Amino acid sequence: MAATESTPTGALVLMAALALPGLLPSARAESAPDSSMIGIRNLHYREHQPNLERITVNSPSLVFMTPLAGEWTLNGELVIDNLSGASPRYHTAISGASNMQDKRTAADLRLKRTLSNGSVTLGAAYSNENDYRSAALSIQGTVDSGDRNTTLLWGLGGANDKINPVNLAVRDERKRSADALLGVAQVLTPVDVAQLSLGYTTGHGYYSDPYKTFDNRPRERRQTALTAKWNHHFNASGGSSRLSYRYASDSYGVRSHTIGEEYVQPISEGWTLTPALRYYTQSAAWFYADPNYHPILGPPFLAGISLRTRPILSLDQRLAAFGALTVEFKVSKQLTPEWAADLKLARYEQRSSWRIFGGSSPGLAPLTADWIEVGIYRRW
Amino acid sequence: MVTPAVSQTYGGDGLIRFAFEAMAGPCEITLAAIDDARARHLANLAIAEVRRIEHKYSRYRADSVVSQINTWAGVAWTACDAETEALFGYADALYAASGGLFDISSGVLRRAWDFHAQRIPTDAALASLRKLIGWTRAERESGRIRLPMIGMEIDFGGFGKEYAADRAAALLLEQNAIHGLVNLAGDIRVLGSKPDGSPWRLGIRDPRNPTGTIADIEVSGGALATSGDYERFFEANGRRYCHILDPRSGMPVDYWRSVSVLAPLAIAAGSHATIVMLKQAAGKAYLDDTGLPYLAVDYDGHCHRRSVQPVARMSLS
Amino acid sequence: MIRTLITATALCLPLVGCASIGSVEPWQKGVLAKPEMSFDDEQASTRYNEHIYSSRETTAGGASVGGGGCGCN
Structure with a gap:
């Protein structure tokens, strides 16, 4: 409206001004950073259900980001997960829960090249446990429109996992998957930007959980996910709202909705508060069996299901229908020009009664997890 | 020549101010004060750009592009670079938008108007100077310009300061300095809101x-x-x-x-x-x-x- | 109240030029350059969360590629 309201005279002067060199910031949406960062973080995660302390995880990690010659940026993360505790062998059964002690080492590297009208990022990820090894490669790119108001995103990735469970349920099993992503980000107003993306993953191989009773999942899985994000800045408060929604559907018959809202509020003296809420709900996988046990044999044997033919079946809580809520609160502080720190507290709760669609998945205990993250970073 | 100092002050409002003299007036660059060293680095970048433009186009400097063109008026061509040609293009647009009133060659009138002596020039003096005005009469070819008459002169005084403010602002924005302003003797370019969003x-x-x-x-x-x-x-x-x-x-x-x-x-x-x-x-x-x-x-x-x-x-x- | 709103909106237009959706000019993008306004989720904090969710929920990822897997139960 403003543009058409201006007469040719007013527009003429502005257009002439825009023809002058160097009056507009160039390539700002995708400028290579001019400083390096290194940080250490720690995650302490505890999970429980009524009458069962499930697993506890401590994950220290090292994160870094550094510009390399010219338009290249390298960033990455090294993480060690130290996991211990108990996990139910079927449903949320307490008796016979498997005790475990595990250590995972993972590295993740991304090399990004900033271009005049976008960027290309190469990624490599590696994760190693005594019974599971995963290696993944990816390439992602962005292409900006001439006015930088529209950005197209694309990505391709592949992962190759090798599974050798300590109980020798299977040996040298593999899982291979490939994913593709296509999306578009659009600047809507000076304070609104939105992104829509479609992700597709396909994989085949060993998807079962070797430590769960009767677990035998399809050897193929395809997932399609549609994600929409909308960031809005409030000039009045200086805060920013980050809203996201994801719909996903997979060949296991699981459909899910995820909605998340994060509100970033800078306050004085370098402090920033970020409360966040997330709700997730999924329907049950077609091969998930409710805890409807055999009247004579009792759990974990199921009523009406013959195990003789080794049917496609899972009693894993993760494949049931449920809803889950996360409440998070993060405080960050710029301590000095070089140093920054943050602290995050989160609580996650999963209950079958919180689902909004899918069949009923009765008889499962709620799952609660609390985690606390602390991080300190230095920039130079 | 001694480079004038830049003075740095902190506001209680999370802002850091860099004051300096340029373009014949008091100037100031205001940035968010979260990262001191970085703010200083950014301010220096912006101030250097302002000084570059002042140096290149000041009519008070004999070695400036503008002085060269004026010196060779009526005599010879003067080479000019892409930036200077772009400023000529902008001068064309202002001439057209103002019906010829905004004319970068009208500075010759200053020879008759002496604001120190507070003297009103004679009609004859003004009439003879008016003959030297006429931006559209400048001969221009790619990469060079020639003013057709001895005594003619041009200057970018009408928009040089604002051009410098925008160039400095663009440099700051490229470095993601999004809270701040560039004030060149009262012409103010705002980069974005204050750090608190106001x-x-x-x-x-x-x-x-x-x-x-x-x-x-x-x-x-x-x-x-x-x-x-x-x-x-x-x-x-x-x-x-x-x-x-x-x-x-x-x-x-x-x-x-x-x-x-x-x-x-x-x-x-x-x-x-x-x-x-x-x-x-x-x-x-x-x-x-x-x-x-x-x-x-x-x-x-x-x-x-x-x-x-x-x-x-x-x-x- | 409504009149104030309309006036405020109308008066904003020439300056911010919130003309039509998608025609935001480069000099209006100061706010959009804030890290919290970007969709770049390559933050360590986000990764911890993604990892936790992928180990407790069936749907994982969807908005990025090449995350790699793990045997986390």
């Missing part, structure tokens, strides 16, 4: 009181530039003779005391303000046509305005 409150100078303001406006982006009859002037015979001269008559304009315009770029805001000063009574219609917010004070002290938001204070002295 707008900047900019005062518009009272044209009849050097230390007073007539209005405060709140701005979170864009630029505010003012053109007024108070920068250089003298009074004689009960009227004010200011430095903004009509190239057709050679006489100072006297319809507006000051014109302030808000526009996306400082160079556009400043050019509009100056064109309105030059258009005199017809300037009001021009201003309304631009669709931009403005505040103009006429010869009588009456305010004419189109607001961007409720103006906080509008008391006239």
Whole structure:
């Protein structure tokens, strides 16, 4: 409206001004950073259900980001997960829960090249446990429109996992998957930007959980996910709202909705508060069996299901229908020009009664997890 | 030549201010003070850019591009680079938009108007100088320019300062300095809101009181530039003779005391303000046509305005 | 109240030029350059969360590629 309201005279002067060199910031949406960062973080995660302390995880990690010659940026993360505790062998059964002690080492590297009208990022990820090894490669790119108001995103990735469970349920099993992503980000107003993306993953191989009773999942899985994000800045408060929604559907018959809202509020003296809420709900996988046990044999044997033919079946809580809520609160502080720190507290709760669609998945205990993250970073 | 110092002060409001002298006036770059060393680095980048432009185009420097062109007027071609040619292109647009009133070759009139001696030139003196005015008569070819008559001169005084403010702002924005402003002797380019998200409150100078303001406006982006009859002037015979001269008559304009315009770029805001000063009574219609917010004070002290938001204070002295 | 809103909106237009959706000019993008306004989720904090969710929920990822897997139960 403003543009058409201006007469040719007013527009003429502005257009002439825009023809002058160097009056507009160039390539700002995708400028290579001019400083390096290194940080250490720690995650302490505890999970429980009524009458069962499930697993506890401590994950220290090292994160870094550094510009390399010219338009290249390298960033990455090294993480060690130290996991211990108990996990139910079927449903949320307490008796016979498997005790475990595990250590995972993972590295993740991304090399990004900033271009005049976008960027290309190469990624490599590696994760190693005594019974599971995963290696993944990816390439992602962005292409900006001439006015930088529209950005197209694309990505391709592949992962190759090798599974050798300590109980020798299977040996040298593999899982291979490939994913593709296509999306578009659009600047809507000076304070609104939105992104829509479609992700597709396909994989085949060993998807079962070797430590769960009767677990035998399809050897193929395809997932399609549609994600929409909308960031809005409030000039009045200086805060920013980050809203996201994801719909996903997979060949296991699981459909899910995820909605998340994060509100970033800078306050004085370098402090920033970020409360966040997330709700997730999924329907049950077609091969998930409710805890409807055999009247004579009792759990974990199921009523009406013959195990003789080794049917496609899972009693894993993760494949049931449920809803889950996360409440998070993060405080960050710029301590000095070089140093920054943050602290995050989160609580996650999963209950079958919180689902909004899918069949009923009765008889499962709620799952609660609390985690606390602390991080300190230095920039130079 | 000694480079003038940059003084650095901290506000209690999370801001850091870098004051320096350039373009014949007090200048200031204000940035968020979260990262001190970085703010200083950014301010130095911006100040260096302002100084580069001043150096390259000042008519007070014998080695500037402008002085070269003027020295060889009527005699020879002077080579000019892409930036200089782009500024010529902008001068063409201003000439067209103002119906020939904004003419970068009208500076010759300063030879007749001596604001120190407070002398009103004779009609004959003005008539002979008017013959040397005419930007459209400049001969231009790719990469070079020649003024056709000895004695002709051009200068970028009409928009050089605003151009420098926008160039400095672009450098700061490229470095993601999104909270701050560039103030070159009253022509202000805002990078973005204050660090807390609130707008900047900019005062518009009272044209009849050097230390007073007539209005405060709140701005979170864009630029505010003012053109007024108070920068250089003298009074004689009960009227004010200011430095903004009509190239057709050679006489100072006297319809507006000051014109302030808000526009996306400082160079556009400043050019509009100056064109309105030059258009005199017809300037009001021009201003309304631009669709931009403005505040103009006429010869009588009456305010004419189109607001961007409720103006906080509008008391006239 | 409504009149104030309309006036405020109308008066904003020339300056911010919130003209039509998608035609935001480069000099209006100061706010959009804030890290919290970007969709770049390559933050360590986000990764911890993604990892936790992928180990407790069936749907994982969807908005990025090449995350790699793990045997987390």
